[in-house]
Amino acid sequence: MKKPDHGHPHGDNIVPFTFSEAALAECREVMTHYPAEFSKSALIPILHIAQTDNDGWLSVPAMNAVAELLGIQYIEVYEVATFYSMFHLQPVGKHVLQVCFTAPCMLRGADDVIAHIEKRLGIKEGQTTPDGVFTLQAVQCLGSCGTAPMLQCGAKYHEHLTIEKVDELIDKLRAEPKRSNFTDR
Amino acid sequence: MGRKLLLEHINTPGIQGLEGYRANGGYRSVEKALRTMSPEAVLEEVKKSGLRGRGGAGFPTGMKWSFLAKPEGVPRYLVVNADESEPGTFKDRYLMERIPHMLVEGMITSSFALGANTSYIYIRGEYFYVARILERALAEARAAGWLGKNILGTGYDLEIYVHVGAGAYICGEETALLESLEGKRGNPRIKPPFPAVKGLWQRPTVVNNVETICAVVPIINDGGEEYAKIGIGKSTGTKLISASGHINKPGVYEIELGVPVEEFINSDEYCGGVSGGRPLKACIPGGSSVPVLPVELIYRTAKFETRLMTYESLSDGGFQTGSMLGSGGFYVFNDSACMVRATWNHSRFYHHESCGQCSPCREGTGWMEKVLYRLEHGLARMDDIDLLWDIQRRIEGNTICPFGDAASWPVAAAIRHFRDEFEYHATHPTKVKDPKHFEKEPFPRVERSYAG
Numbered sequence: 001m002k003k004p005d006h007g008h009p010h011g012d013n014i015v016p017f018t019f020s021e022a023a024l025a026e027c028r029e030v031m032t033h034y035p036a037e038f039s040k041s042a043l044i045p046i047l048h049i050a051q052t053d054n055d056g057w058l059s060v061p062a063m064n065a066v067a068e069l070l071g072i073q074y075i076e077v078y079e080v081a082t083f084y085s086m087f088h089l090q091p092v093g094k095h096v097l098q099v100c101f102t103a104p105c106m107l108r109g110a111d112d113v114i115a116h117i118e119k120r121l122g123i124k125e126g127q128t129t130p131d132g133v134f135t136l137q138a139v140q141c142l143g144s145c146g147t148a149p150m151l152q153c154g155a156k157y158h159e160h161l162t163i164e165k166v167d168e169l170i171d172k173l174r175a176e177p178k179r180s181n182f183t184d185r
Numbered sequence: 186m187g188r189k190l191l192l193e194h195i196n197t198p199g200i201q202g203l204e205g206y207r208a209n210g211g212y213r214s215v216e217k218a219l220r221t222m223s224p225e226a227v228l229e230e231v232k233k234s235g236l237r238g239r240g241g242a243g244f245p246t247g248m249k250w251s252f253l254a255k256p257e258g259v260p261r262y263l264v265v266n267a268d269e270s271e272p273g274t275f276k277d278r279y280l281m282e283r284i285p286h287m288l289v290e291g292m293i294t295s296s297f298a299l300g301a302n303t304s305y306i307y308i309r310g311e312y313f314y315v316a317r318i319l320e321r322a323l324a325e326a327r328a329a330g331w332l333g334k335n336i337l338g339t340g341y342d343l344e345i346y347v348h349v350g351a352g353a354y355i356c357g358e359e360t361a362l363l364e365s366l367e368g369k370r371g372n373p374r375i376k377p378p379f380p381a382v383k384g385l386w387q388r389p390t391v392v393n394n395v396e397t398i399c400a401v402v403p404i405i406n407d408g409g410e411e412y413a414k415i416g417i418g419k420s421t422g423t424k425l426i427s428a429s430g431h432i433n434k435p436g437v438y439e440i441e442l443g444v445p446v447e448e449f450i451n452s453d454e455y456c457g458g459v460s461g462g463r464p465l466k467a468c469i470p471g472g473s474s475v476p477v478l479p480v481e482l483i484y485r486t487a488k489f490e491t492r493l494m495t496y497e498s499l500s501d502g503g504f505q506t507g508s509m510l511g512s513g514g515f516y517v518f519n520d521s522a523c524m525v526r527a528t529w530n531h532s533r534f535y536h537h538e539s540c541g542q543c544s545p546c547r548e549g550t551g552w553m554e555k556v557l558y559r560l561e562h563g564l565a566r567m568d569d570i571d572l573l574w575d576i577q578r579r580i581e582g583n584t585i586c587p588f589g590d591a592a593s594w595p596v597a598a599a600i601r602h603f604r605d606e607f608e609y610h611a612t613h614p615t616k617v618k619d620p621k622h623f624e625k626e627p628f629p630r631v632e633r634s635y636a637g
């Protein structure tokens with residue numbers, strides 16, 4: 001897998017992107033779910049595949065490749081990618097910790113979890129650690145309020161969090177070389 | 186013990202797979218409907234059951250189905266709404282994760298009734314792992330002949346696909362959901378036309394919640410009349426309640442509609458009482474979009490009648506002294522909670538999730554969040570409370586979709602019932618700088634009497 005060139009003077013958004021064979025096959029399969037004349041319907045699922053294939057974020061070249069695959073205008077992809085909160089338009093850490101901070105989770109201590117992670121990783125909500133391993137995000141209700149406080153990392157839900165559990169998770173993820181993606185099986 | 190129609194087998198080992206599901210009576214409704222009933226007869230049973238949409242609005246499902254346009258030669262669709270993003274709601278995830286074949290079964294029976302040959306499950310992107318569980322269930326069902334061409338040799342064809350979203354609460358609104366399913370931004374459509382006439386790809390479409398479609402299974406198995414025997418008045422059958430917040434036993438509970446709220450909160454069968462050894466302060470019974478109830482209006486209505494878990498009883502008194510059953514996202518506050526902080530939290534949610542099409546909603550939600558931030562952090566003046574009231578009043582009813590109302594109601598209800606707490610925030614800026622101000626020193630709650 002290619003690495004985004006964080007040091008490039010024009011930013012990361014000009015690093016070329018091509019779909020991997022496996023990702024392309026997955027995209028083609030998804031497109032069969034919709035009538036051929038409405039293949040644009042596959043856009044959101046395909047953006048997820050592209051995001052995973054591009055180190056967890058959607059660069060302009062990655063979005064352009066999606067437009068070309070679906071035969072639609074680039075702008076049709078940009079307007080969708082910018083609307084949905086799960087699409088990252090900037091590089092993110094290998095493990096994005098998304099802590100729910102909506103009311104039911106707040107009642108059960110979500111703010112303390114966020115404060116602890118901020119302290120432990122030395123970053124603020126919304127930031128990525130300098131080593132590129134963790135990004136911390138506060139997000140809205142993830143449908144897990146009965147098991148609050150909770151966080152999502154890739155496809156996994158981590159529920160009934162305590163400070164100890166958060167620490168264990170951070171240690172485990174730091175040692176995990178593979179990126180956590182939403183599309184993980 | 187109340188009757189369990191949806192969760193009866195939820196803890197049975199192996200229920201997640203087709204074999205275990207079949208062994209416990211699964212797919213009987215499909216056999217019964219496809220082999221012995223006409224689509225019209227299935228619809229008739231759903232009508233008789235009195236089932237109302239479990240997604241939040243509570244619209245009668247049979248009636249919704251009967252509105253579906255049936256032009257010759259145009260495909261129709263059933264789209265299941267698994268977007269579940271209403272704060273406090275997590276029942277659909279529980280069903281799909283634990284007993285995925287029930288949704289598949291309900292969809293086959295319902296699609297047959299509607300004459301749909303393709304059906305989609307629109308699931309929120311964050312539930313990616315649940316989408317995988319559903320895909321596995323669909324593959325099993327397909328391999329066993331419950332899906333595909335000529336199901337059970339009856340000549341009926343059906344394909345079901347899972348479609349993942351990407352994080353947007355507004356895509357739970359049915360027309361935004363359809364836009365999103367078409368690969369666009371989740372901007373709600375102007376209605377009419379309604380989806381029943383022009384839905385997915387401008388074709389007739391029914392959108393139903395996950396729990397609604399699962400409820401079709403027992404309705405067809407036992408008959409609509411049997412289902413309608415459970416519950417009270419127009420609140421028939423069972424309902425899943427997602428219980429969270431300051432209670433001892435958070436989780437998903439199936440209740441027979443009509444259980445008293447007091448029993449639901451305090452009985453060991455359900456929430457197991459208020460947590461933290463503290464008194465009850467407030468309750469949001471139907472997800473963040475419905476008005477909050479202060480302690481004196483939770484167990485009893487303003488008319489001093491027992492408050493029941495039904496559509497009618499929870500909304501008794503209108504918005505002055507009632508709330509709504511909504512999606513069944515039931516969360517409880519004890520006296521350590523700050524209602525201003527909770528309201529600020531809600532308004533931050535609505536500001537973040539507004540699709541931005543209508544200016545009252547786009548601008549108003551942001552403005553409310555700012556004023557509430559000021560109030561919560563001790564930076565506000567007394568007249569900010571009236572300003573807040575004014576903003577919410579100008580959003581409600583002036584937008585394309587009900588999201589605008591959903592953003593205003595919680596603010597209006599909080600000011601209506603907890604104005605003294607808002608005033609305290611305006612007059613005690615140093616005290617409220619500590620986010621846990623009421624944990625250490627609970628705000629003295631003055632119980633008000635609404636009778637007469």
Ligand SMILES: Cc1cc2nc3c(=O)[nH]c(=O)nc-3n(C[C@H](O)[C@H](O)[C@H](O)COP(=O)(O)O)c2cc1C
Nearest residue numbers: 238239240266268269270357358359393394397587
């Ligand atoms: C802002 C907004 C969000 C909604 N979110 C959901 C949701 O997450 N799940 C759901 O089933 N219905 C949701 N609804 C209700 C749907 O628009 C629609 O009424 C429902 O899916 C119909 O299914 P039902 O009749 O089976 O309840 C939402 C409505 C609005 C206005």
Ligand code: SF4
Nearest residue numbers: 540542543546584586
């Ligand atoms: S009310 Fe809000 S969410 Fe609904 S269409 Fe208007 S801007 Fe969008």
Ligand code: FES
Nearest residue numbers: 100105142144145
């Ligand atoms: S409020 Fe956090 S998962 Fe619902």
